[in-house]
Amino acid sequence: MPQQVQGVISRSKDAPVELVTINVPDPGPGEAVVKVQACGVCHTDLHYVQGGIGDDYPYLLGHEAAGIVESVGEGVADLEPGDYVILNWRAVCGTCRACKRGRPWYCFNTFNATQKMTLEDGTELSAALGIGAFIDKTLVAAGQCTKVDPAAEPEVAGLLGCGVMAxxxxxxxxxxxxxxxxxxxxxxxxxxxxxxxxxxxxxxxxxxxxxxxxxxxxxxxxxxxxxxxxxxxxxxxxxxxxxxxxxxxxxxxxxxxxxxxxxxxxxxxxxxxxxxxxxxxxxxxxxxxxxxxxxxxxxxxxxxWYGDCLPSRDFPLLIDLYRQGRLPLDAFVTETIGIGEVDVAFEKMHGGEVLRSVVVL
Known part of the structure; x- marks a missing residue:
């Protein structure tokens, strides 16, 4: 059944962010619902707030995330509930001209979930980078979920979802x-x-x-x-x-x-x-x-583009290097915060006080 959870949105350009109730539908074909464990506060989220990316408000913010798959929709074969994943915003299609030429990191037809998460009144939300992860649970395309070693802490692993990988x-x-x-x-x-x-x-x-x-x-x-x-x-x-x-x-x-x-x-x-x-x-x-x-x-x-990464190749490798002590991902985490502190994290980011604030849910 559809669920109601708490998430952080930007309702209009330069408006203060809000923590509101959001409706998350059951996953449809090719989709997954992921329980978000941690999500980094990235400059891209601030760009959404400031209108630097588009004007398709309201936006559900957050995208540098790791969590646990809760449920999957019809036709999802390589993902199941309980999988520990990093979310990515370039789910490759496998059929475009870049993918067919063996260059999937340039995929020209990446995709997101078909359904929309909504506010309580039914207003559709635009998920930041097709993810929207300042939220207890989010709906994404199954291809946006990359399985990695669950021994890596989510506040560290999630950073590979955007800035650190870039x-x-x-x-x-x-x-x-x-x-x-x-x-x-x-x-x-x-x-x-x-x-x-x-x-x-x-x-x-x-x-x-x-x-x-x-x-x-x-x-x-x-x-x-x-x-x-x-x-x-x-x-x-x-x-x-x-x-x-x-x-x-x-x-x-x-x-x-x-x-x-x-x-x-x-x-x-x-x-x-x-x-x-x-x-x-x-x-x-x-x-x-x-x-x-x-x-x-x-x-x-x-x-x-996104560090020209292929999530299925690069995320597990980089997590392994982190686990071996060869990649100091911990050094990127300045502080961990609650979901209600995103606006303060934006201020600290703007002032150069932090490398990364990470929301822990």
Whole structure:
């Protein structure tokens, strides 16, 4: 039977978030209901509140989540009640042109649950990134559930559902960082420091963290940066070049997503180096670069979608690395909070006080 649970919504642009009663339907064909155990508070959720992603209000917020499958709908064959899962927002279709070419991490037809969760008056909710996990139980497509080792705590495991995976994947999957490479990461929030952790995991020799906040640079050092640059005091491009024998880094990752930081990344890479954009720009941003410089410097200019991850491949592997002590996911959790404290967590995030607040249900 349909259930009524508590969840956090954004009713309109810039309105305070609200904890309200939400109707969760029984799972239909290809769907699952998941009891959420923990969900990270991500910048993407704040973008929904601020109208930076769309205007399909009201939004059910939250998406970096782990939990237990409670029930599944008709036709679900590889998932059953009791499975411990991380939720993902790129459930691959298996039939689009990217999937058929063996590149499912680029799937052009990812899908979500068909049914909608609603408010008590029947108003349909738009689930953040097709998940909506600031809630006791959520309805998702079964393909959005990735089974992992249940020994990993949910407040840690759930972070792979978005920001941490985006950063790790930007370095490992998109940037193809290899042993001995030099890497620079511009912007050391949650995604940026995850990229640093990914570069260390991949064996990079020089890992340069760039930010204007000494607290973030300290966390970057904890997670693997060999050098730091405070770009309030030092030109980022000159600083990166000085640390790489005047050449620039093999891979530069822009985890901010602004024209200014992208230009820094472009000019701070070595000839034939790689730029990876993983920070999300806003719709009005424009970029100008001399086309001759684009041609003359060679290399690759890439965008990283969700760290170009394949959840079924990457989530279990990264959880195993965490369990082996090789990936310090615990370091990303600044605090755990209750579901009624999401608005305070947004304020702390905006002020740079936390790397990740995690709602524990």
């Amino acid at each position: 950063g790790l994947g930007a370095a490992i999957n998109t940037g193809n960082v290899g042993r001995g490479d030099s890497v620079a990461v511009i912007g050391c929030g949650g995604v940026g420091v995850a990229a640093i952790a990914g570069a260390r995991l991949a064996g990079a020799a020089t890992i340069i963290a760039v930010d204007i906040d000494e607290r973030k640079l300290a966390k970057a050092t904890e997670l693997g940066a060999t050098h730091t640059i405070n770009s309030k005091d030092t030109d980022a491009v000159e600083g990166i070049q000085a640390l790489t024998d005047g050449n620039g880094a093999d891979v530069v990752i822009d985890a901010v997503g602004r024209p200014e930081t992208y230009k820094q990344a472009f000019y701070a890479r070595d000839l034939a180096g790689t730029v990876v954009l993983v920070g999300v720009p806003t719709p009005q941003m424009q970029l100008e670069l001399p086309l001759l410089d684009v041609f003359g410097r060679g290399g690759s200019l890439k965008s990283s």
